[in-house]
Amino acid sequence: MTPRTARRALPRRRRLPLRPVLAFLFLLATLAMLMLRGYVHNEILADHRVRPEAPGGHVPAKVTGGGPVIDTRGGRTDSLRVPKHRVVLTFDDGPDPTWTPQVLDALKRNHARATFFVTGTMTSRYPELVRRMVAEGHEVGLHTFNHPDLSYQSQRRVDWELSQGQLALAGAAGIRSSLFRPPYSSFASAMDDRSWPVARYVGGRGYLIVLNDRDSEDWRRPGVEEIIRRATPEKGRGAVVLMHDSGGDRSQTVQAIDTLLPRLQAEGYRFQTLTQALDAPSADTPVTGAGLWTGKAWIALVGAADGITTGLVVGxxxxxxxxxxxxxxxxxxxxxxxxxxxxxxxxxxxxxxxxxxxxxxxxxxxxxxxxxxxxxxxxxxxxxxxxxxxxxxxxxxxxxxxxxxxxxxxxxxxxxxxxxxxxxxxxxxxxxxxxxxxxxxxxxxxxxxxxxxxxxxxxxxxxxxxxxxxxxxxxxxxxxxxxxxxxxxxxxxxxxxxxxxxxxxxxxxxxxxxxxxxxxxxxxxxxxxxxxxxxxxxxxxxxxxxxxxxxxxxxxxxxxxxxxxxxxxxxxxxxxxxxxxxxxxxxxxxxxxxxxxxxxxxxxxxxxxxxxxxxxxxxxxxxxxxxxxxxxxxxxxxxxxxxxxxxxxxxxxxxxxxxxxxxxxxxxxxxxxxxxxxxxxxxxxxxxTGGRLRWQKLRRKGGVSAPVPAEGALR
CATH class of the missing domain: 3.90.550.10 (Spore Coat Polysaccharide Biosynthesis Protein SpsA; Chain A)
Incomplete structure (x- = not known):
């Protein structure tokens, strides 16, 4: 047997048809992009339930009776307050493409710094706004990725929320933050047996827990003056003030900033980031190497998913x-x-x-x-x-x-x-x-x-x-x-x-x-x-x-x-x-x-x-x-x-x-x-691809016959 004959005698390997595979891969990639877009935009993993209050007997008194900043890093349990005549404006749930730029503009007009607690989903969608926050001297903290109530979540889910949030921050602005604010959190005095274990666990992961001691309740849209009244510290005290730059119409918030800041500055208040107010090192540190490029890849994928989804919506x-x-x-x-x-x-x-x-x-x-x-x-x-x-x-x-x-x-x-x-x-x-x-x-x-x-x-x-x-x-x-x-x-x-x-x-x-x-x-x-x-x-x-x-x-x-x-x-x-x-x-x-x-x-x-x-x-x-x-x-x-x-x-x-x-x-x-x-x-x-398709014979059974026309059929 000659070599050529031998080659002919070998069974031919079945080759996977390329074009059906390409079609399947295209569909799979499109579906993946759509699912990614839905995941980032619609908070599929979010749990919007707010837990009922639980007994607080196991929460240390120094926490419930202390300040809005809780430090449980390294096994410690400390409570921190902002010094007098210092105000830390904090904004939750952003960045928002409509209201965050207006909030940043108002802060810039009034020469003030603030701390933004951003969600990973919004950061992934609007990374340029996070870059602007950092460029203008503001501080950025984590507010989870999907905004769930962590009191209902497992430690694995908590870890995931933190890591995904950090991934989005790294891709958006090249930073990592050590500040964390739990969704649906309130004053330190409201800490109970459900929220305290979460705060202690997150603190053990190297985060400073930031609550608040002045809640403007601007999400209710009670009016500009009411927002200002709720946000104003008492008798020269320092304060961490809770506001929002996302989640709805924030026009009253923007107006309140433009009124509140000049008024308090005239009374000797300074508006600083949290670490500035505490005279601590910055909480935002640069990310380099693989972490930075992984974050950039994530932001690029989210951007591609948004672009593809926009195209699909047009389609x-x-x-x-x-x-x-x-x-x-x-x-x-x-x-x-x-x-x-x-x-x-x-x-x-x-x-x-x-x-x-x-x-x-x-x-x-x-x-x-x-x-x-x-x-x-x-x-x-x-x-x-x-x-x-x-x-x-x-x-x-x-x-x-x-x-x-x-x-x-x-x-x-x-x-x-x-x-x-x-x-x-x-x-x-x-x-x-x-x-x-x-x-x-x-x-x-x-x-x-x-x-x-x-x-x-x-x-x-x-x-x-x-x-x-x-x-x-x-x-x-x-x-x-x-x-x-x-x-x-x-x-x-x-x-x-x-x-x-x-x-x-x-x-x-x-x-x-x-x-x-x-x-x-x-x-x-x-x-x-x-x-x-x-x-x-x-x-x-x-x-x-x-x-x-x-x-x-x-x-x-x-x-x-x-x-x-x-x-x-x-x-x-x-x-x-x-x-x-x-x-x-x-x-x-x-x-x-x-x-x-x-x-x-x-x-x-x-x-x-x-x-x-x-x-x-x-x-x-x-x-x-x-x-x-x-x-x-x-x-x-x-x-x-x-x-x-x-x-x-x-x-x-x-x-x-x-x-x-x-x-x-x-x-x-x-x-x-x-x-x-x-x-x-x-x-x-x-x-x-310029392919050629040949005629293919279909197998027939020969069982077709013309039906007998029923009475009333077309004639």
């Missing part, structure tokens, strides 16, 4: 406009189409079309389906010539057709060259000027060909789209595709018919004027969506393309997720190829340019952009369920679902379909749409 607004705009157009224009085509006096021309047509059936390994397909054509109500083009089948497809020995049915064999080549081969062998094209797994109703060729009574019509229906809709995946076909495809075609810019003649059921096909060069293999490609080419050549709703064809839809993925991947990628190929239509003038001005933009929006953005509805559903407001989120999602249900029910009514399959509509919106989204995302990645 959600866009998809909202597109979805509701499309639904409105579909309902309005499909109703107009139904009124026009169902009038008793409606005619495509002065006389019905009775001339025979050639039906082309490209077939590749359709042994299980081809007999039903051919028999449905021979038994029709319109004279036809049937040409089955066997495209190199290896399962005896051609022999089955020849063995039927049906009149007017011919078999043309060729080496495997693809569907476009098979259709062109059939066109070259056709005897008639009206050409009907169908798939080898599709079954026509007796009236289908007759209804399909009637629009050719209008000499301006170059092609006709039929009404493709799912024949195997008894499975869940089949039912979902049935909803999609009736609502998404056929309702769309009514809309596009009225707008005179039909984008696609379905490969399962379509008819063409031979002259029109020859003028545009026949079927092209430039794209994987030859049906969309030829339709756009006909529009650009000036032909009308219309929809015949009564020309029903029953096709076998994929019955597994893998086959469905393969089919829709080809469809979506082929549609992108066709749009790109015919992009110059947008610059064309005259009647032939109508498709470029109206149709191509609509197809790009509704078939490429909207499906790509549609899962944002479900993404924000998850976001709202996790971060709130839960009630409004659920109500909004059901409102969108209700609109879709109304459109779907209307589409089913137009097609005289039973409404029972719509029971699975909510599940379709949750699961099926996400699958289609990933398929479209993979198609985008393929297009952007």
């Amino acid at each position: 959600l607004a866009v998809i909202g406009v597109l979805v509701f705009g499309r639904f409105g157009l579909m309902l309005l224009l499909s109703a107009a189409h139904a009124r026009r085509t169902r009038r008793r006096d409606f005619r495509w021309g002065p006389e019905p079309v009775t001339e025979p047509a050639t039906v082309l059936v490209p077939a590749y390994n359709e042994a299980k389906c081809i007999e039903n397909t051919v028999r449905s054509l021979v038994g029709g109500e319109h004279p036809v010539e049937v040409i089955v083009v066997d495209d190199g089948s290896c399962d005896g497809t051609a022999r089955i057709v020849e063995g039927l020995a049906l009149p007017g049915v011919r078999v043309v064999r060729q080496h495997n060259a693809g569907k476009p080549a098979a259709l062109n081969r059939g066109l070259a062998n056709a005897s008639h000027d009206l050409i009907v094209m169908m798939d080898g797994d599709t079954v026509f109703e007796p009236s289908t060909v007759r209804e399909l060729v009637q629009p050719f009574a209008d000499p301006r019509v170059g092609a006709v789209a039929g009404n493709a229906k799912v024949g195997n809709k008894d499975t869940l995946i089949g039912a979902w595709q049935h909803i999609e076909y009736v609502m998404g495809f056929n309702l769309d075609r009514r809309m596009y018919d009225v707008l005179r810019c039909m984008p696609t003649i379905p490969g399962a059921v379509g008819a063409f004027r031979r002259t029109a096909l020859e003028r545009v060069g026949g079927m092209s293999d430039d794209t994987l969506a030859e049906d969309t490609d030829i339709t756009m080419a006909l529009h650009r050549d000036g032909w009308r393309v219309v929809y015949a709703e009564k020309a029903r064809a029953w096709t076998e839809a994929p019955e597994s997720v893998r086959q469905l993925w393969s089919q829709r991947y080809r469809w979506s990628y082929g549609t992108m190829q066709a749009i790109w190929k015919h992009r110059r239509a947008m610059l064309e003038r005259g009647p032939s340019g109508r498709f470029g001005r109206i149709g191509l933009p609509l197809v790009s929006l509704f078939m490429v952009l909207a499906p790509l953005l549609a899962p944002l509805i479900d993404l924000f559903l998850v976001y709202g369920l996790v971060f709130g407001p839960t009630g409004k989120t659920i109500a909004s999602w059901f409102a969108v679902l209700a609109v879709q249900a109304v459109c779907a029910a209307y589409a089913f009514a137009l097609d005289r379909e039973r409404l029972a399959p719509l029971i699975s509509l909510p599940l379709q919106q949750l699961l099926y749409r996400q699958l289609m989204y990933v398929v479209l995302l993979q198609s985008w990645i393929t297009a952007l």
Whole structure:
């Protein structure tokens, strides 16, 4: 055995397909950014309960009877007070993009310093404000990361709140703080058996606990004078004053600062940071090395999450406009189409079309389906010539057709060259000027060909789209595709018919004027969506393309997720190829340019952009369920679902379909749409990376047949 033969004999290692992995990683990264943004903005881990007071018998008297600063570092228990005629203004819950700059401006005007107890979430979102605090000589302390009541939390959670807060400070301003104020804290005299263990534990981690002895209660917005009264120390005493620069409207706080500071400064008070007032070293120390870069990375990630989320919100607004705009157009224009085509006096021309047509059936390994397909054509109500083009089948497809020995049915064999080549081969062998094209797994109703060729009574019509229906809709995946076909495809075609810019003649059921096909060069293999490609080419050549709703064809839809993925991947990628190929239509003038001005933009929006953005509805559903407001989120999602249900029910009514399959509509919106989204995302990645996608044969079972029309069905 030669080395080359040996290499061939080795089993090939299965390679992980790159594009699905890229699509999955993109989705995962997007979800992670959204969750990070929700975590930082919505305080998912916050516990907003305020504990009831507990007995204080175990709290040292020197703490409850002492000052607002508690030092339990190194096992000590000390209580500190601010010296006389010194005031430490402290601001909680910031930084806030609206009010913190105004507070800083007021302090600057009055030549005062203050101490800001910031939360990690707000610091992560607005790091530039923390940098400004430090640059202007103010002191920064921790107020936890998510603002929970630490009396309810474990030591592990307390540690986490401290470390995450320090991480945000390091990334925002390159500092670490040794000052800490517990959320929902009050005066030292209110320390009890629940809050004291937390203070002692945090102090043991190297922090100075800072409470207050003057609470302005500015969060209540009691009025400027009342804030000033509550914040003013008594008889020259020193004080730690509690105020807020976030959490709501702080205009009264800003006004109170501008009044309080000059008044107390005139009485000899100095407004200092906490460590300045205590004549202690600064509590804010620089961070270097890995700690600094880790913090900067955190701030960068939060900024990226905010930017991405802003983009997603814009995308959600866009998809909202597109979805509701499309639904409105579909309902309005499909109703107009139904009124026009169902009038008793409606005619495509002065006389019905009775001339025979050639039906082309490209077939590749359709042994299980081809007999039903051919028999449905021979038994029709319109004279036809049937040409089955066997495209190199290896399962005896051609022999089955020849063995039927049906009149007017011919078999043309060729080496495997693809569907476009098979259709062109059939066109070259056709005897008639009206050409009907169908798939080898599709079954026509007796009236289908007759209804399909009637629009050719209008000499301006170059092609006709039929009404493709799912024949195997008894499975869940089949039912979902049935909803999609009736609502998404056929309702769309009514809309596009009225707008005179039909984008696609379905490969399962379509008819063409031979002259029109020859003028545009026949079927092209430039794209994987030859049906969309030829339709756009006909529009650009000036032909009308219309929809015949009564020309029903029953096709076998994929019955597994893998086959469905393969089919829709080809469809979506082929549609992108066709749009790109015919992009110059947008610059064309005259009647032939109508498709470029109206149709191509609509197809790009509704078939490429909207499906790509549609899962944002479900993404924000998850976001709202996790971060709130839960009630409004659920109500909004059901409102969108209700609109879709109304459109779907209307589409089913137009097609005289039973409404029972719509029971699975909510599940379709949750699961099926996400699958289609990933398929479209993979198609985008393929297009952007310049990949090539080959035709893939779907496995068929051959169980589809045309149903017997029920009484009252369309005639």
